[in-house]
Amino acid sequence: MSRISVRGFAVASATAVTTVGAVVGVASGNTQPSNDLEATAAGTTLLTDIPVGEQAQVQTASLTQQADAQAAAADTAAKKSAEEAARLQAAKDAKAKKEAAEEKAEREREAKEAEQAASRSAARDASSFSVQSSYTVEQVKAIARQMVPADQFQCFSNIVNHESTWNYRAQNPSSGAYGLVQALPGSKMSSAGADWRTNPATQIKWGLNYMDSRYGSPCGAWSFWQANHWY
Known part of the structure; x- marks a missing residue:
């Protein structure tokens, strides 16, 4: 659940407590709400302050944000995985290319030696x-x-x-x-x-x-x- 959603439920709880405290205070003759509840009410945007028709929109926006964050994380992980795969493939290709070059050089050397040997054997005494x-x-x-x-x-x-x-x-x-x-x-x-x-x-x-x-x-x-x- 996102920060907005959590704060919304916390605000709802604080509102309920505030309401009960107010009733008790009236019954006991104390009309002043507690300092703690005042601080909570003052520092929090109450979900009940948002029109009822818009509360679902706020919660939907929160879920959308979560989904976007998860998608972004998945994209980042996929990109890193692709980069690592590309790096490994490049190293593999370079190794194969080097081995092919060495193999070619060896074949050319052997061919040259064979040619020289044939040339020597063909030379007349x-x-x-x-x-x-x-x-x-x-x-x-x-x-x-x-x-x-x-x-x-x-x-x-x-x-x-x-x-x-x-x-x-x-x-x-x-x-x-x-x-x-x-x-x-x-x-x-x-x-x-x-x-x-x-x-x-x-x-x-x-x-x-x-x-x-x-x-x-x-x-x-x-x-x-x-x-x-x-x-």
């Missing part, structure tokens, strides 16, 4: 090339393209271009470094073949193995070369 008495730069590059993995060729080419400009007979007069990759000493390349002095395929084989074992790949060797101008 030095022994598969016919030996010639001499080779042009273009012929040497063609051999390298068939021996070096496709994704590593540019890095390999960058190093060879700086070291020997693709001259398989290049020799450093001061250090004695020799060949396409300027092995020091040149005789190191004998581990790849006895014809290391005259066969560019043998030199490429040795150079590729050297870059892979020391730097992980020709691109790893090229990164080191750029920082130090040697490898």
Whole structure:
């Protein structure tokens, strides 16, 4: 029951008491009402002061206020519940998106590794090339393209271009470094073949193995070369 309704019933009770007190006072010769009742009457709007036809309207308005308050509270609770549900869903979506991105990155990494492995397995060995008495730069590059993995060729080419400009007979007069990759000493390349002095395929084989074992790949060797101008 609202404040208006409660006060209305309290006023009705106070009115009844006031009426009884007045009768008793007259009977006893005391015509002065008690101070307590005066204070009650003075501080309260009596329900009986409201016309009888409007009393039901006042009580109906009180009930309407209660219903409105309850509806507002329900709306607030529903809004909070919806906001919390939205927050949880957003967190769930973000997690799913992150997992999907990680999964995609992993698939791409695996695909790249598989591609690199296929490229390496497809590379020809030095022994598969016919030996010639001499080779042009273009012929040497063609051999390298068939021996070096496709994704590593540019890095390999960058190093060879700086070291020997693709001259398989290049020799450093001061250090004695020799060949396409300027092995020091040149005789190191004998581990790849006895014809290391005259066969560019043998030199490429040795150079590729050297870059892979020391730097992980020709691109790893090229990164080191750029920082130090040697490898």
